[in-house]
Amino acid sequence: MSKGVLATDKRGIRELGAEEKVGWDEVQQGVILNSFVGETENAAFLKPEERNYADFNSYTATVASWRIIKPVYNRDICIDCQNCWVWCPDTSIISRDKQMLGIDYDHCKGCGVCVEVCPTNPKSLLMFDEKEDNDEALAGWPQKEKKKK
Amino acid sequence: MAKEFELNEVEVWDGNYAASQALRQAQIDVVAAYPITPSTPIVEGYGSYVANGYVDGEFVMVESEHGAMSGCVGAAAAGGRVATATSSQGFALMVEVLYQASGMRLPIVLTVANRALAAPLNVRGDHSDMYLGRDSGWVQLDAFNAQEAYDMTLCAFKIGEHMDVRLPVMVHQDGFTTSHKAQNVYPLKDEVAYKFIGDYVPVDDMLDFSRPVTHGAQTEEDWHYEHKAKQHKALMDSRKVIDEVFVAFKELTGREYKRVESYMMEDAEVALVLLGSSVETAVLAAKQLREEEGIKVGIVAPRCFRPFPYDLVRDALEVPTLKAVCCMDKSAPGGAMGALFNEVSAAAYTTNSRPIMTNYIYGLGGRDFAVDEAKRIMREQKAHADAGHITTDIQQFSGLRGPKLGFFQTRRG
Numbered sequence: 203m204s205k206g207v208l209a210t211d212k213r214g215i216r217e218l219g220a221e222e223k224v225g226w227d228e229v230q231q232g233v234i235l236n237s238f239v240g241e242t243e244n245a246a247f248l249k250p251e252e253r254n255y256a257d258f259n260s261y262t263a264t265v266a267s268w269r270i271i272k273p274v275y276n277r278d279i280c281i282d283c284q285n286c287w288v289w290c291p292d293t294s295i296i297s298r299d300k301q302m303l304g305i306d307y308d309h310c311k312g313c314g315v316c317v318e319v320c321p322t323n324p325k326s327l328l329m330f331d332e333k334e335d336n337d338e339a340l341a342g343w344p345q346k347e348k349k350k351k
Numbered sequence: 352m353a354k355e356f357e358l359n360e361v362e363v364w365d366g367n368y369a370a371s372q373a374l375r376q377a378q379i380d381v382v383a384a385y386p387i388t389p390s391t392p393i394v395e396g397y398g399s400y401v402a403n404g405y406v407d408g409e410f411v412m413v414e415s416e417h418g419a420m421s422g423c424v425g426a427a428a429a430g431g432r433v434a435t436a437t438s439s440q441g442f443a444l445m446v447e448v449l450y451q452a453s454g455m456r457l458p459i460v461l462t463v464a465n466r467a468l469a470a471p472l473n474v475r476g477d478h479s480d481m482y483l484g485r486d487s488g489w490v491q492l493d494a495f496n497a498q499e500a501y502d503m504t505l506c507a508f509k510i511g512e513h514m515d516v517r518l519p520v521m522v523h524q525d526g527f528t529t530s531h532k533a534q535n536v537y538p539l540k541d542e543v544a545y546k547f548i549g550d551y552v553p554v555d556d557m558l559d560f561s562r563p564v565t566h567g568a569q570t571e572e573d574w575h576y577e578h579k580a581k582q583h584k585a586l587m588d589s590r591k592v593i594d595e596v597f598v599a600f601k602e603l604t605g606r607e608y609k610r611v612e613s614y615m616m617e618d619a620e621v622a623l624v625l626l627g628s629s630v631e632t633a634v635l636a637a638k639q640l641r642e643e644e645g646i647k648v649g650i651v652a653p654r655c656f657r658p659f660p661y662d663l664v665r666d667a668l669e670v671p672t673l674k675a676v677c678c679m680d681k682s683a684p685g686g687a688m689g690a691l692f693n694e695v696s697a698a699a700y701t702t703n704s705r706p707i708m709t710n711y712i713y714g715l716g717g718r719d720f721a722v723d724e725a726k727r728i729m730r731e732q733k734a735h736a737d738a739g740h741i742t743t744d745i746q747q748f749s750g751l752r753g754p755k756l757g758f759f760q761t762r763r764g
Contacts, residue, residue: 226580232456235565
């Protein structure tokens with residue numbers, strides 16, 4: 203599976219739970235996970251690919267293996283309405299300057315909400331089997347449905 | 352900036368008021384609380400200090416004790432000095448969040464006016480709630496009177512907030528017997544008390560936006576065990592810090608506290624081990640019995656219930672003359688020997704003296720425990736000592752109406 207758009211060196215570099223296991227003397231006090239390495243300023247104003255995520259941040263983990271069906275994105279039909287970006291429960295729709303770019307396949311769980319809320323005809327996002335090739339999926343994209351009267 | 356509260360050298364305070372004054376002097380940032388008898392006046396007092404400008408903090412009224420401790424966890428994770436108070440059913444409702452507070456290593460202070468747990472519903476003092484907290488991962492300090500309720504509350508902040516500890520601390524006092532009994536209390540001046548505790552130093556606080564953190568993350572079988580082991584070690588190692596804080600407190604006030612208090616144990620032949628306000632009753636009874644009948648009675652009183660002072664209990668019982676020890680539990684044991692009996696017996700088993708160990712359940716639901724009954728139990732211990740084995744059932748009930756109730760007999764006689 204391709205890693206999708208804007209994947210950095212750190213995004214999805216390990217399976218969730220595959221982090222290095224340290225002993226009781228090395229785990230961090232409390233049940234605390236630092237989001238970033240060291241100090242950071244204005245993290246809220248940085249794009250994810252610009253942030254220095256810590257190893258324990260979920261950004262560095264991939265849960266792609268949890269997914270059995272996946273959304274495929276068709277740029278030719280999308281109207282950049284941002285509906286999928288708003289509704290995605292795992293912030294796995296990547297959009298910049300209100301332009302839809304694609305899917306973060308490291309964190310998408312294949313729930314299909316993005317497809318459900320897509321308003322275009324035909325839809326700009328459709329669910330496919332996880333093993334299906336994205337280009338083949340796009341090649342067989344359905345045509346516009348006529349309004350039923 | 353908060354106003355100074357003018358205090359006399361000696362004040363007449365009950366345990367609740369003493370605890371609330373200590374909270375004020377610690378300049379708590381947040382108290383999230385729900386009222387319950389008999390601990391209500393502690394947080395009520397704090398509320399009035401906030402309203403009258405004697406403390407620069409927030410009083411958060413919540414819908415339940417579960418909400419109270421949850422509010423405390425949130426405020427402590429945000430980076431504030433936090434405390435609350437509860438008793439009995441309220442304590443029981445807090446239990447889920449007590450484990451969160453200790454696991455998240457948040458040095459919250461909980462002042463508890465000990466009270467029985469229903470059913471039957473009862474507002475009077477016994478140690479059921481204190482015992483309910485014993486596996487919760489908190490430091491549990493026990494005050495035997497109003498002065499100690501004040502002193503222990505001040506010490507609680509210094510212990511819990513120590514960088515080697517970072518654990519929540521409960522300060523227990525007996526409901527009504529201590530919480531509502533006005534006694535002479537020698538308070539510290541505001542400035543002196545605050546200086547003793549020191550400024551609050553947050554760790555991994557959520558309000559530090561330069562280092563965003565997740566608090567209370569989920570861990571499964573791959574990480575949970577290591578976190579709990581680290582937490583347990585911090586609690587076990589807090590013994591050293593507690594000792595240091597007690598030494599510093601003695602230097603400041605002249606009042607000396609130990610994780611295990613011992614009275615007349617140097618030459619004791621028999622001893623009672625007990626907690627709370629009954630300690631003073633037992634000490635008085637022991638003194639009288641020594642004078643009147645020449646029975647050498649000593650008293651051992653764990654001041655620190657958790658971490659259980661296995662080391663110092665053992666030291667206290669390592670007396671060559673000691674032959675019989677009675678552990679007194681003021682909590683319904685629920686199908687077991689009393690918890691204090693079990694724990695003290697385990698410590699005593701590794702001493703050279705290996706005294707005869709027996710268990711009394713007493714004082715449930717506020718049933719009075721008076722000097723005469725203490726003496727009767729002490730004489731009974733002397734009988735065990737003289738016989739060389741336990742002459743009664745191992746677990747008995749003090750001050751109980753009806754046919755004699757007891758369980759298990761020794762196989763050593």
